[in-house]
Amino acid sequence: MKNSWKIVLLLSLVVIMALFAGGLGNNPRDIPSPIINKSASNFTAQALDGNGEISLADYKGKWVLLNFWGSWCVSCVSEHPYLMELAKVARGRDDFVIIGVDFRDTVEGANSFFSRHGDPGYRHVFDPKQKVAIDWGVYGAPESFLIDPTGMVRLKHTGPLYFGWFEKVALPHIQGKTGGFGE
Amino acid sequence: MxxxxxxxxxxxxxxxxxxxxxxxxxxxxxxxxxxxxxxxxxxxxxxxxxxxxxxxxxxxxxxxxxxxxxxxxxxxxxxxxxxxxxxxxYLEPTKKGMNLLLWFGPLAGLLIGGLALMAAFKKWHKKSAEVKPKAEINEDMQDRIAKELKDIEV
The missing domain is CATH 1.10.8.640 (Cytochrome C biogenesis protein)
Structure with missing residues (x-):
């Protein structure tokens, strides 16, 4: 009897320690997104350049990198040099495009951001009321989603994209070298 | 009033x-x-x-x-x-899947803890209620006590 209680106590301690150890390994920024492996939510929204609207459905048949950002976002400044480079990659390929979604922002703020950090040249949705951002389950900025040519969300990246991300993460998906979803 | x-x-x-x-x-x-x-x-x-x-x-x-x-x-x-x-x-976790552990884990813990505490109390109570055995006195000791008592009487 005495020993059985000792075993129960020891087992409880082991379970608690295992839960703590598992929890310490989690990255609090990586909140799993339920939209991965699902059809991308379409949007038709005003373009930041004031030139009509942008619809995600128009890009079906191409890989789309949907990048949520805002001129108020500090991490977006650190991400921007890579997006300038990635825009060149996108211009050189006919199967990959980038669409920016400037949310919770003003046109003046976005233009000031481009004049300070450079204009990557691709189109941006203007989403001041965060309707598109909320529809995509976005928490903060920057957040990026890779959508495949059939319109399926293949992966989500929380935080700034880094130099080499396209070759390391996106390209294996585009070349079909990865069987699964996510990074 | x-x-x-x-x-x-x-x-x-x-x-x-x-x-x-x-x-x-x-x-x-x-x-x-x-x-x-x-x-x-x-x-x-x-x-x-x-x-x-x-x-x-x-x-x-x-x-x-x-x-x-x-x-x-x-x-x-x-x-x-x-x-x-x-x-x-959801601020309140749904009562589904692994979330059931969140909802009912503490209750189960409390129940197990309560039972363990009850068992421990019972054991302690039983121990204190037990009559302590009398110390055995061998013959030599009895003789010595008798002798010393006799000396006191004198």
């Missing part, structure tokens, strides 16, 4: 402003409040969409309001956010 009336009026003055706030509310706004109070402001520390002043919460509240005014049901609106943000969006 006077004290009773004083207490009654004090209670009335405390409760009436709370009641007034909900009575003045439009039915649609009451539904917005109910839904928004259950949803977590995704960028806050454990605050509901209804209570938070963050921009994201305000815009989420606006979306809830639009959907309520468009005639969407409460379940459909809750599901809209669940489909996009997952379980995390």
């Amino acid at each position: 006077g004290r009773f009336f004083l207490l009654f009026f004090l209670l009335l003055t405390t409760i009436s402003p709370l009641k007034a706030a909900s009575l003045d509310e439009e039915p649609s706004e009451a539904m917005v409040r109910v839904i928004a109070k259950d949803l977590r402001c995704a960028v806050c520390q454990n605050q509901s969409v209804y209570e938070s002043n963050s921009d994201l919460a305000k815009d989420m509240l606006e979306i809830i309001r639009e959907k309520v005014n468009a005639g969407d049901s409460e379940a459909a609106i809750r599901d809209y956010f669940f489909q996009r943000y997952g379980d995390y969006i």
Whole structure:
């Protein structure tokens, strides 16, 4: 009897320690997104350049990198040099495009951001009321989603994209070298 | 009697402003409040969409309001956010899957702990109730005691 209680106590301690150890390994920024492996939510929204609207459905048949950002976002400044480079990659390929979604922002703020950090040249949705951002389950900025040519969300990246991300993460998906979803 | 009336009026003055706030509310706004109070402001520390002043919460509240005014049901609106943000969006975890562990784990722990404590108390009680065995005195010791008693008497 005495020993059985000792075993129960020891087992409880082991379970608690295992839960703590598992929890310490989690990255609090990586909140799993339920939209991965699902059809991308379409949007038709005003373009930041004031030139009509942008619809995600128009890009079906191409890989789309949907990048949520805002001129108020500090991490977006650190991400921007890579997006300038990635825009060149996108211009050189006919199967990959980038669409920016400037949310919770003003046109003046976005233009000031481009004049300070450079204009990557691709189109941006203007989403001041965060309707598109909320529809995509976005928490903060920057957040990026890779959508495949059939319109399926293949992966989500929380935080700034880094130099080499396209070759390391996106390209294996585009070349079909990865069987699964996510990074 | 006077004290009773004083207490009654004090209670009335405390409760009436709370009641007034909900009575003045439009039915649609009451539904917005109910839904928004259950949803977590995704960028806050454990605050509901209804209570938070963050921009994201305000815009989420606006979306809830639009959907309520468009005639969407409460379940459909809750599901809209669940489909996009997952379980995390609910302030109160759903009673499904692994979440059952969150709901019933503490109760089970309390029950096991209570039973263990009861068993321990029983054991301690039994131990203290047991009569302690008398110390055995051998013949030599008895002789010595008898001799010393005799010496005292002298």
